[in-house]
Amino acid sequence: MQRMTILPIVTGAFLLGALPVRADTPQSFLEEYRLAAKAQNPSFKAFSVTAGENFYKNKHGGDWSCATCHTDNPTAEGKHTVTGKSIQPISPNANPTRFTDPAKVSKWFKRNCNDVLKRECTPEEKGNVLTYLLSVKP
Numbered sequence: 001m002q003r004m005t006i007l008p009i010v011t012g013a014f015l016l017g018a019l020p021v022r023a024d025t026p027q028s029f030l031e032e033y034r035l036a037a038k039a040q041n042p043s044f045k046a047f048s049v050t051a052g053e054n055f056y057k058n059k060h061g062g063d064w065s066c067a068t069c070h071t072d073n074p075t076a077e078g079k080h081t082v083t084g085k086s087i088q089p090i091s092p093n094a095n096p097t098r099f100t101d102p103a104k105v106s107k108w109f110k111r112n113c114n115d116v117l118k119r120e121c122t123p124e125e126k127g128n129v130l131t132y133l134l135s136v137k138p
Contacts, residue, residue, distance in 0.1 A: 026092045026099040030130055036123035044124065052132025055125055060117050066090075066129065075138040094138040099130065 070078040075094035078087035113121035
């Protein structure tokens with residue numbers, strides 16, 4: 001009787017171990033944004049470091065840019081303009097946990113794009129910014 005109880009547990013654990021584990025990386029987000037940008041604009045070719053840097057450092061009609069809180073150097077620690085809360089570096093090269101959690105990436109892009117643009121960022125804007133962030137070395 002005891003053998004029958006253990007068998008499903010062992011079998012289930014074995015099957016769970018065989019399932020692929022999704023490891024999100026900045027590159028996987030770039031691929032997601034690339035596919036979405038291409039779907040929105042069939043002539044889309046590639047993300048741009050220059051466009052990403054310009055987007056990151058410049059204001060877009062409002063009071064803030066990305067650099068307002070994250071600093072002009074994305075490998076440095078930032079500080080939220082309103083709350084004063086410390087913000088870990090946004091560049092994945094300085095902070096390996098950045099762009100690894102889909103829920104956090106979605107939440108923060110939505111919130112920050114709304115703060116900077118008063119709308120959601122497009123996939124091309126997200127991809128350009130991430131491409132820029134990946135180009136900056138500590």
